């Protein structure tokens with residue numbers, strides 16, 4: 001694997017003195033889907049803007065495909081497609097014209113076949129002659145994506161591509177992203193929807209307060225930081241957790257029919273064996289046992305709390 | 310030089326113009342006609358001739374200049390301010406193009422529109438008065454240079470402006486008065502001596518005078534000075550543009 005985007009010590013202090021990026025180091029592999037997660041104001045958009053030329057970094061370097069984004073901006077930007085977070089489109093222009101404009105702006109010769117393909121992929125072909133102002137919000141977002149794809153980028157930045165998009169359409173977009181990945185495009189997306197990162201990303205980066213807390217393979221991240229719940233269903237209901245089991249931090253649920261034990265998969269010992277023998281020692285009869293991996297959301301909330309603590 | 314990109318911006322800007330072509334065409338025709346009715350008929354009946362040229366013909370270069378300057382500024386400032394305002398500027402900033410290419414696209418389109426309107430006014434005027442242009446090439450050259458330099462100024466204003474008020478402030482408070490006081494509708498020699506001297510500090514005087522020279526072969530100031538003025542003004546705008554480019558002032562945060 002080779003890195004297509006190399007970010008080294010990237011810093012950004014805005015004019016008002018606010019430090020939005022505090023030294024980011026990140027290598028993005030060719031052909032991967034990287035999801036950037038982080039709360040509002042974490043610096044996700046600032047990071048993308050610094051790579052794409054919207055803002056000027058105050059420190060550090062970024063290269064895309066070996067081109068420095070400041071010194072060799074033509075080389076770098078020619079490879080990049082950007083779908084911004086905000087819906088920003090010329091309201092009175094026809095859909096197909098804005099898409100053609102984007103292609104021209106990036107210096108690509110007109111290619112109607114490609115424009116048609118992009119519009120069809122995004123189910124916008126029927127709307128090609130509609131003016132932007134006549135489109136629904138979800139359609140506008142797809143126009144933004146069409147504009148970014150019009151010039152055949154090798155690296156695609158999607159800043160919250162599915163914000164305000166319904167479930168159906170979100171699935172469609174995920175499919176589009178998967179197709180792009182199959183075509184070799186490297187994709188960086190930011191999202192607030194954890195399930196989105198979980199569903200489509202290869203790696204996940206977590207940003208908070210201008211710092212990259214971690215970047216890891218999705219599976220590894222889930223495993224490393226994953227906490228698991230062990231749910232123990234009982235044959236007979238109990239009123240309270242028996243005194244001798246209190247140190248396990250069990251939670252009584254379902255009107256006394258179930259107990260939940262949370263443990264760290266990473267921990268040296270999970271304590272499950274001991275718990276099970278203590279349960280029978282306490283005279284409880286088990287009906288069923290299930291384990292459940294905690295979602296990224298829970299992992300994420302845990303991380304951010306840790307980071308700010 | 311990324312010509313495809315320059316052309317893309319140019320065409321996109323021009324399409325806005327063509328969408329409202331009729332409107333773009335009619336308003337200069339009407340306003341020119343009004344000027345002729347008011348200035349030509351009312352004042353012209355009192356002032357017969359200015360230095361051997363009928364008053365109606367005399368005001369034509371000034372009329373064209375007035376329109377061309379304000380149109381260049383308005384078109385260019387709006388052209389770059391609007392994408393900043395609605396946010397579509399992100400795409401221009403993220404494109405593999407230099408600032409110079411961005412300027413060429415926007416300023417080129419704004420100047421073209423102004424040139425078109427200048428031509429419409431010239432044509433409309435020729436319906437009211439007899440016009441004989443002594444130096445046609447110089448006339449076209451002057452007009453093109455004026456369109457370009459004022460479109461550059463407009464571009465700078467569009468980048469500088471933080472809201473619509475500021476966008477209109479400079480044309481309204483500075484350019485329009487300078488143009489009106491710059492001898493659009495009178496010869497400087499008609500003013501009292503003190504005012505003649507003061508007027509010479511108005512840069513627009515040199516432009517209008519030079520432009521009038523191309524029409525009638527007569528001028529308030531030597532034609533060389535006029536050329537120097539328009540050249541200097543263009544250079545000044547280019548320097549400011551270059552500085553904006555270097556610093557990313559008010560475009561890239």
Ligand SMILES: Nc1ncnc2c1ncn2[C@@H]1O[C@H](COP(=O)(O)OP(=O)(O)OP(=O)(O)O)[C@@H](O)[C@H]1O
Nearest residue numbers: 014016018020039040041042043044045046047562
């Ligand atoms: N132009 C600017 N001038 C000053 N501060 C800014 C500017 N743009 C962003 N910031 C600040 O930088 C921080 C990071 O903003 P950024 O937009 O990168 O966050 P984000 O992670 O994209 O958030 P969200 O999830 O809400 O989109 C915020 O505190 C924001 O207020």
Ligand SMILES: [Mg+2]
Nearest residue numbers: 044045046085
């Ligand atoms: Mg953001």
